[in-house]
Amino acid sequence: MSKIDQTEALLQVTKPSRYLGGELGSICKLDDGIEVRMALAFPDVYEVGMSHIGFPILYHILNSLDWAAAERVYSAWPDMAQWLEENNQPLCSLESSRLLAEFDIIGFTLQYELSYTNLLGMLRQAGLPLRREQRDESAPLIVVGGPCAYNPEPLAEFFDVALIGDGEEAIVELAAAVRRSKRENWSRLQLLEHLSGIEGFYLPQFFAVSYNDEGTVAEISPRRDGYEKVGRRYLNDLETAPFPTQPIIPYMQTVHNRVAMEIARGCTRGCRFCQAGYIYRPVRERSPETIRNLINQSLGNSGFEEISLLSLSTGDYSCIEGLLGSLMAEHAADRVAVSLPSLRVGSLTEELMEEVKKVRKTGFTLAPEAGSERLRAVINKGISADDLLETTGNAYRLGWRLIKLYFMMGLPTETDDDLQQLIELATQVKRSGKGTGGNDVNVAVSTFVPKPHTPFQWHGQIDIEETRRKQEMLKEGLRKKKLRFKYHEAELSFLEGVFARGDRRLAKVLERAVELGCRFDGWREHFDFEKWMQAFADCDIDPFWYLRQRDFDEVLPWDHIDCGLPKSFFRSELDKALEGDATPDCRDGDCHACGVCDFKERRMRLTDSEAERPAQQAEGESEEELTRVRLTLTKQGRARMVAHLEYLAMFQRAVRRAGLPVRFSGGFHPKPKVSYLEALPMGVSSEAELIDLELTQKIDVDHVLSSLNVQLPDGFKIIEAKEIPWKSLSPSSAVASSRYRVPLPAKLPLDLQKRIEAFLQAEQVTVVLMKKGREKQVDLRADVQEMSLVDGELELLLKKGSPLQVAAYLLEMEIEEIRRLQVRKIGIILKNSAEE
Structure with a gap:
């Protein structure tokens, strides 16, 4: 290998x-x-x-x-x-x-x-x-x-x-x-x-x-x-499907850093723009008992602070209120929050919101999709303005201060009046929070992209010019109402539309775009529309042609891919859309013959709506016996590349996994009472990092050490644990100085010893550093207590701050060059202590 x-x-x-x-x-x-x-x-x-x-x-x-x-x-x-x-x-x-x-x-x-x-x-x-x-x-x-x-x-x-x-x-x-x-x-x-x-x-x-x-x-x-x-390949039963309960715990903050639990797959709502709603049919739910067991194992193995209940429409899960109540009862004492990221207006009850806010208020996003009742009927969204305003009013009264609304523009049959009604609906949402202490609204509007295997797969997509016109209209209207507006660049939606309904001839465009340097096209800072247009021109392909409306008798590039629903069903749904007719949810009503179920193995699988009753809230905590434990930890090998904020999150989750009774702060966003030394520079290893834990119970320090070491990734190791007085100084305040070793490079300044002596004799050693894009004068001498050459290395004793800049000055090198020398912190000196 x-x-x-x-x-x-x-x-x-x-x-x-x-x-x-x-x-x-x-x-x-x-x-x-x-x-x-x-x-x-x-x-x-x-x-x-x-x-x-x-x-x-x-x-x-x-x-x-x-x-x-x-x-x-x-x-x-x-x-x-x-x-x-x-x-x-x-x-x-x-x-x-x-x-x-x-x-x-x-x-x-x-x-x-x-x-x-x-x-x-x-x-x-x-x-x-x-x-x-x-x-x-x-x-x-x-x-x-x-x-x-x-x-x-x-x-x-x-x-x-x-x-x-x-x-x-x-x-x-x-x-x-x-x-x-x-x-x-x-x-x-x-x-x-x-x-x-x-x-x-x-x-x-x-x-x-x-x-x-x-x-x-x-x-x-x-x-x-x-x-x-x-x-299409079907997983008939989600209940027996494998699900990982030992998540990979990233060092860094990822987009979604939590226990993600898929409680159901598929959706029966039939929103006509939504590809996922068709290609993931039929609905298959996990039982509440299985969900709770999987979540409990995942929390124990991860230390995450949040549970996310995932499905295309989480609020439609048959036992959602009972499930949420039991999860909150079981985990609220551990300050584990629950989020429901895919809620549908109408399924979000006041009881659900009461449960969600018990630990902390997680995100609150609602998706009306269209501003007018007429257009919501076209897309089969099936919610009314009254439903939305009742939900947002409840949220504001329960303490939420910001609500995010998600809409689309460019939907089939859309007019400017529909967009004006979007502005008015968002304004009404803001008004629904009047008198509650906070009623901010963020409005996000994306451009509709017709997707394969949906009733709108034949429909045309609005072009860049029309997208910009509609965005300007919304921007101006929402600004007047003091509403924040976010949108996708017209060029991004345009390119998405080209490839969503594209064919094999686009392969050469992709190749050419890569040759021209196109990467991370979904990231605004890296998207280069000019390069894409050059790629299309070089390949003699007109991208705007792919946005056109398709004929019903036309062979579509994906016709040989069978999603389980026939084109005839999509055509009938499009006809109903143009008439404004609804297709009811088949979860509780009649089957509308989409063709996906065989009613034997491949069928809707719902849990018993009475199967899960909200559990009783856990008993209050036992009487506290506050204890403070100080840990000495080493950070070596790959661990030295873990940034400070990543290190803090990593350790807090290790404490959770170890099951230690850590004390939490109060407020809406409780944090574990864990304190650390000042940030160690990236790339610097350490033999002496201090961490203090505030515990609500007295625990043997050897157990704290051993239980935590099992939970730490490679490169981190606790080498000492001891109980300290409750009112001891925090680690950053308790350290008088830190000792570092800097391996010397092959090429050294000829007068290095003299530079060291001159540095120590000077009252100030001022250098100019760039801080957040601005020049700033810094005195390096103020924090240096000792400096010498020891065993072929530069040894520094600093009151605080980074050894990298001091070493860079003495060795006449750039900081990044010093970082590659594998600088080490080898010890600390505590205040009122003569020993390291």
Whole structure:
């Protein structure tokens, strides 16, 4: 196995913890007995990918197999990508630093069309040819999945296999097929032919696409008998599906850093714009008992401070009030909050809100989607303005101060009057909080992008000019009402629309865009629309053509992908939309024959709505016996690359996992009473970090030490624990000075000893530093107590502050060069103490 050492890069890039690996909960399997290795690749940055719920499910399923191993890889942020290119280093996995090209399978998740250039960029960084036809038999099998795989045609020239639908069972069958192919020495073609016989696997090379003169698809022709369409893969029962209860605990703050619990999959609401509402049918719920057990295990193994109950419409879960009540009763005393990120107006009752706010008020976002009753009928949203205002009024009265509203513009049949009603509805929401002490409203409006496998898949998308006109109209109207307005750039929505309903001819545009340097297109600071327009022009492709309205008799690029619902159903839903007719929720009403259920194995699976009663609130805490424990901790190896705020979060979660009775602050956002030394500079290791814990009970200090050490990632270790008086100084106040060692570089100033002597004799040593973009004069001498050369190293004793700037001045080097020398803190001196 080839391994890459990127330690040098970690000292030069922002947020090095993106690339550290070794997080608690991660799994690194040895080579012995492993027959199939799969790299789970997320084509976005680490903190986004780590927040995606599907990855850990597949990760743990594969790693539960004795003969298989899964590792993770994420897109390198531009600074790391530049380092890889300049140093001719390939992209590698987090767990073992294995080259991507050495895996048997690389599996990409396609969550968002604007991540496609990152996918190609990762293949390039792995040293693999982009196009399938250019890769040889030794190359990994390139697999894609996720919601965008329901129209994977823009990427069809680059991947080998697309997994359509649920992956829990299919991923095992994929790995088993690769295992068999290796054992029986199959060719790549034999493996692909075998996979084409398994439900849910789409092999693009087994379909030929031809085009009419005007550019539309003429025909999608299968190249294998019996392989005319690719059916979606279904997980019939969520209750028995595997779910990871030992989460990977990131060092850094990710987008969603919490226990994410999928309580249901699928939705019956039938919002006509929502692709997920169709491709994840039918609804399958987990039982409250299973949910609580999985959450309890996950909290115990993670130390997270928040539980997120996930589904497309969490408020529609059959036992939501009882489940939420029991979770709050069980975990409120531990200050664990519960969030419901996907609530639907009408399902959010005052009782639910009362439960949510018991620990702290988590986010409050509501999605009316459209401003007028008429337009909400068109999209089958099924809520009224009165429903919305009752919900927001309750939220304000219960103490929420900010409500976020999410809308779309450019919806089918939309007029300017609909947008004026959007402004008025947002204004009414603000008024609903009058007299409650706070009534802020944030209004977010995205541009509607028609998606495949929805009733609006034929509908045109508004162009850039019209998008900007509507945005200006909303911006001006909302500003007058003193409402904050957020929106997506018109160019981003335009590009999303091109690739959402694109075809195979866009492959050359993607290649050209990557050549021109397009990456992280979903990130505003990296999106370069001019480069994209150059790529389209260079490939002689008109992107605006892809936004047009489609004819009903037209062959759509994704017609050979079967989502389980026929085009005839989508057509009837579109007709009803244009008439303003509702399609009722089939959860409690009549089946509207969408075709997804077979009413045997594949059917709606709901829990008994009476199955979960709110539990009684846990008894109050026993009488406190306040105790303070001081820990001495070392931070070495990869741990020295963990930034200070990441270190604080990591340790607080370790305290939770250890089950220690830590004391909490009061207020709406209680924090554990844990105090630390001042921040250690990035890249500096330490043999003497102090941490004080305030506990509500007296506990043996040896137990505190041992229970915490089990919970700390590699590189962190507690070497001493002792009880100290309750009113002792905090760690940062208790330390009189800290001692550091700086290894000397090969090239030294000729007069280093004289520079040291002059420094110590000076009253001031002033340097100019840049602080937040401004020059600032700093006296280095004030904090230096001792300085000498010891055993071929520079030793510094500082009252406070960073040793890096002092060493940089003495050695006539840049701070980043000093950081690479592996500076160490070797000891501390406490006030009123003569010993280190």
